[in-house]
Amino acid sequence: MKTAKCRVIVAMLIILAVLAAGAGLARSHQDVWLKNEQGDRISPRENSADPYSPRKTCGGCHNYNLITSGYHFQQGFDQMSDRYDAKRPWLLSPGMFGKWLPTAAAGRLAAKKNTDPRQMDLTTYDWIGAGKYSAGNKVAAVACGWCHPGGGPLEYGRDALGRADRTGNLIAGEKSNKAALDGDYSAAGTPDRKSHFRESGVVEADCLLCHHGNYRFHDRNEQLNRRNYRWAATAGAGLGKVSGAVFTYHRPGAGPGEAGFKDGSWNFSKRPVTSYDWLNGRLFGTDGRMKGGLIKKNVAAKNCLQCHGEGDAKNTGALHDPAFDAHVRSGLICTDCHGLIGNNTRERLRHQIVKGNSTLNTVRDDLDHVGMKTCTGCHHGDQYKPKRDGMPKEAKNPQAVHNRKFPKATFHTYLVACNGCHAVAQPARGMVEPRHAN
Template structure:
């Protein structure tokens, strides 16, 4: 359940449009977004005033990356978002950190204290006994240091996690062993959603990291941006079997 705050109403553009004069709307300072509407993952407008889609989380990709606005796909190609996904380890890492598969946080060395080093499981595995973090549990363990997008949104073959696990042609099922795939083993992507790039982490003064991290820990990935931006209060936990 999501309870929308007044901020969500203001950003939705309806109240702003009614109260601001035409001259104000046409004189937007350089680098500042004009009034805009929040949108969900399907691109549908969220309007708390009318109650339209008021109980769903907003999508940074559909909202900030809407046509004519920011180039979401291009932006999330940066290392800040991929965190090494798709890149080869450096020669130094290859000799020192044998478990590293990328030069970044996603598949690289970890911040956990010795001797409890964590590692990202390869895409293909022969036994669950040799597996540690998957792409799914990487987010719950390390998502507080990941802005979303990139490796938190797309698997190692370029599929968006929640869309691909829902596609029957993938051969995967929610929560199943899924051929010991390092991106889908026992994952609940369909229910948790993905962690889209959260623009407001850097672009909203007073961003609520504590609220965001709580949603990530609860496996409520698609709700993290909404909570962190203080647009709503999110209740429920995928981790505990309660749909938000």
């Protein structure tokens, strides 16, 4: 009898283990065949020197066009025009692509049509990749494309009126465009003063920039510095090495103000080559498919901070660090508050990320506060509900403490924003203060 019971228990344990393993597999992304720009498979036996295309690889199953309609990808491109603001003609859109922010941009984006070179600062080609790291991998010159996930204006050009033109990507537009002083297809540093998207490629929306557990942000941006735009996603995912460059600095270690700081050599004849790490079992299966385990559905804070960490510290003095941020210290991550807007899967697939309000950053102002959690909502309105492991069990209601400490001043909690008092002195000094009580 005891033997029979033992067998039953063992069998049940095996079944539970199998079910648990199956549940784990169900939560993991399936292994993926990488595809190049033409949609052809990349494997150890075919097209192995090509960089992978996020559009063709991820877009084979996921709605790439719907996903890239989100404002992180568009950054005003979907609303831009040379006539966007008649009173302030230097503003071409409400977003970072087209709206000049002196603290966040290396220069102003050029209008589509120009009559004098002095009207032009950064064309689209230079907006993406005219950056430089010093010999110690510190920032020597910022490129706007460093903190753009790709897609939108890094993939498509503008029509004659400066509006988004999705009839063909920047490579196709460059081929058919012959206009001088064009805001997309001119360039400051190339020998012929023309863009070279044909050689550089475009920057497609890089899904893994957010959905990879160990994304190599610096490696990705170094490819942009080299004007290897189509190779940036491959390097960022750490799938292999990229040999060769469209542009190479003569003095990599030279900083601003030094002789030859921006000088370099252009290569328009020899295409860079990708060498995938096919034998790395953490990256690829034996058949050559990329391991699905690399792809994370939930976005980690470290992925957000690739762009928002240094940028927020520099621009606003906000440090996303447990030592200075009570919410980070309590175990919250970015997406706990800044989730996806939408009441169903299709709406959320647009990747419109919940945000507050800023008087300076004006992209998609119509989405300000939509779905955004507030101090009172979580701490006073019973709206806080832990949705993942590691989140605080509760958001404590501070009303009793305030009543005890300030018995005659409780009206403050109705008239004064919480961060009017709970805004600790930050050790960083921001150059501007674009955020108010959001």
